[in-house]
Amino acid sequence: MSDKNYRQIVVLSGKGGTGKTTIATAFAEIINNKIVIDADVDAANMHLVLNHNINSKYDYRGGKKAEIDLCRCSQCGLCESVCRFDAIKDFKVDRTSCEGCGFCYRVCPDNAISFKETKSGVYFECELEDKSKFYYAKLLAGEGNSGKLVSALKKKANEQSTENVKWIIVDGPPGIGCPVNASLSGVDLVVIVTEPTQSGLHDLKRLLDLLKIFKFPSGVIINKYDINIEMSKNIEEFIQSQGISLLDKVLFDKTFVKAIQNSKSIIEFDKNYESKFKNIWNSIERIIKN
Amino acid sequence: MIISIASGKGGTGKTTVAASLAYVIPDSVYIDCDVEEPNGHLLLKPDFFPEENADKLLPKIDYYKCTFCGKCVEVCEFNALINLKFEIVLFEEMCHSCGACKYFCPEKAITETAKEMGIIRSGITPENILFADAVLKIGEVSAAPLIKKVKSKIQKDKVNIIDSPPGTSCSMVEAVSDSDYCILVTESTPFGLNDLKLAIDVLKTIDTPFGVVINKYEESFTELQSYLEENRITTFLKIPFDRKIAETYSEGILPLKKIDWLKDDFIYLFEKIKEIVIEEKINVR
Numbered sequence: 001m002s003d004k005n006y007r008q009i010v011v012l013s014g015k016g017g018t019g020k021t022t023i024a025t026a027f028a029e030i031i032n033n034k035i036v037i038d039a040d041v042d043a044a045n046m047h048l049v050l051n052h053n054i055n056s057k058y059d060y061r062g063g064k065k066a067e068i069d070l071c072r073c074s075q076c077g078l079c080e081s082v083c084r085f086d087a088i089k090d091f092k093v094d095r096t097s098c099e100g101c102g103f104c105y106r107v108c109p110d111n112a113i114s115f116k117e118t119k120s121g122v123y124f125e126c127e128l129e130d131k132s133k134f135y136y137a138k139l140l141a142g143e144g145n146s147g148k149l150v151s152a153l154k155k156k157a158n159e160q161s162t163e164n165v166k167w168i169i170v171d172g173p174p175g176i177g178c179p180v181n182a183s184l185s186g187v188d189l190v191v192i193v194t195e196p197t198q199s200g201l202h203d204l205k206r207l208l209d210l211l212k213i214f215k216f217p218s219g220v221i222i223n224k225y226d227i228n229i230e231m232s233k234n235i236e237e238f239i240q241s242q243g244i245s246l247l248d249k250v251l252f253d254k255t256f257v258k259a260i261q262n263s264k265s266i267i268e269f270d271k272n273y274e275s276k277f278k279n280i281w282n283s284i285e286r287i288i289k290n
Numbered sequence: 291m292i293i294s295i296a297s298g299k300g301g302t303g304k305t306t307v308a309a310s311l312a313y314v315i316p317d318s319v320y321i322d323c324d325v326e327e328p329n330g331h332l333l334l335k336p337d338f339f340p341e342e343n344a345d346k347l348l349p350k351i352d353y354y355k356c357t358f359c360g361k362c363v364e365v366c367e368f369n370a371l372i373n374l375k376f377e378i379v380l381f382e383e384m385c386h387s388c389g390a391c392k393y394f395c396p397e398k399a400i401t402e403t404a405k406e407m408g409i410i411r412s413g414i415t416p417e418n419i420l421f422a423d424a425v426l427k428i429g430e431v432s433a434a435p436l437i438k439k440v441k442s443k444i445q446k447d448k449v450n451i452i453d454s455p456p457g458t459s460c461s462m463v464e465a466v467s468d469s470d471y472c473i474l475v476t477e478s479t480p481f482g483l484n485d486l487k488l489a490i491d492v493l494k495t496i497d498t499p500f501g502v503v504i505n506k507y508e509e510s511f512t513e514l515q516s517y518l519e520e521n522r523i524t525t526f527l528k529i530p531f532d533r534k535i536a537e538t539y540s541e542g543i544l545p546l547k548k549i550d551w552l553k554d555d556f557i558y559l560f561e562k563i564k565e566i567v568i569e570e571k572i573n574v575r
Contacts (some may be wrong), residue, residue: 204328
């Protein structure tokens, strides 16, 4: 970790809608010398509240898809019988089901199946108001491989990193599956945003189990903590028992929704929150330095 | 009939809508396809039957037969195999279980072994809802194969409610495919609207009819309303933000159990969808 000049933070939650993007955006607004990455490529939202200009647009080719040439096909049905993804019916490939394994293309006795790289998304390199770089992506409808797109996005950001960059802030995807794993590569600290609900706690536990496997250090923010104060206490006790720091608690406040409705970050919308998030950020820096 | 509930954005209220709908439909089947973070059981509280293991297949090399020709490595599109000339190394998490390596091995040296990728739980709730969910094993990366397995719990002669994972990629597509109708749950913010549009693109691609429920509805966010009107998208319900709903949910209680008007809303929702699905089936014939 010592040969690079920056530290990387990813904001995760397990459960969706706990406030990952709001909090990651707030961090992006209060620190300098950074690169910001929206790794929720299925449903990216950061670009809706961060003021930016798009500098470049790249095509993302996430894998190959099979296609049957009916002029050559003798309708033997071998392709359909070997496909384990139920992607072939009546000598036609269903693009959304096709896993890109190429089994059908290799097995076809008539050489009637082509197997080509296809565009499955786009990603953008942007500049924020303070000239720092910001990356986000858009997966095309019905495409898979979102984990690979997250990796491609992070790789691009790393390539463009200069020695002035001190922080990489990643807004992560929900869940604990493939895009989350991809968002974790090279990360120094995971900031977990949870909420005081049964599902918030349930999903937090599963996320922490995942982070344990890879030994990622983490800190927790309980968002909307006053929705259920009893549950917030349970969460606090639970993370303490796991030796994980509570970074802070954030009140349920409609100002957060209003900020989004006005396409603004919470920091831009209500300056009163600046000191709150600066404090949280200081705790993060402290944990990383130890 | 299969009705799926999806959203694009996480945390809009998919599980609450799905569980509420299952609750108001007699003899329904509820299937939680959010295998990464299944939460439906927290609201519906089923009594579980003994759980089943869900396995995925991985290649196993018989080194008495293997000649290290490298054909298996050549046909693997996912770079899950590496030929070291004295060993074929498998990276389990890269393997998509397509079976190509086994098929093409000229020495018939590859068999397949099962590896646990998660569990499938079925049960029954106090209201007699048949319940099923699946829990992805921590560290497993691909959710879609497990979603496919839990969907085998669909009962053709009943009303099945599918609770989809968030997002718009392969897991969401796997969950909502084959649905007669999809309800998209959104919220009155630009995030909700942006992700709703993405989810709609997916549903159009896979040719699934859909309508919208707006949760945490706020009149002041007019963009959502205009988008839905301009595109002639059916909006069934506008559930206003209500602190009592949020608090009830936080305790793991289905909000409609404490709020009567909410229950009426969901009965109305089901009646409407039933009409649409039946009409659609008649039109196809």
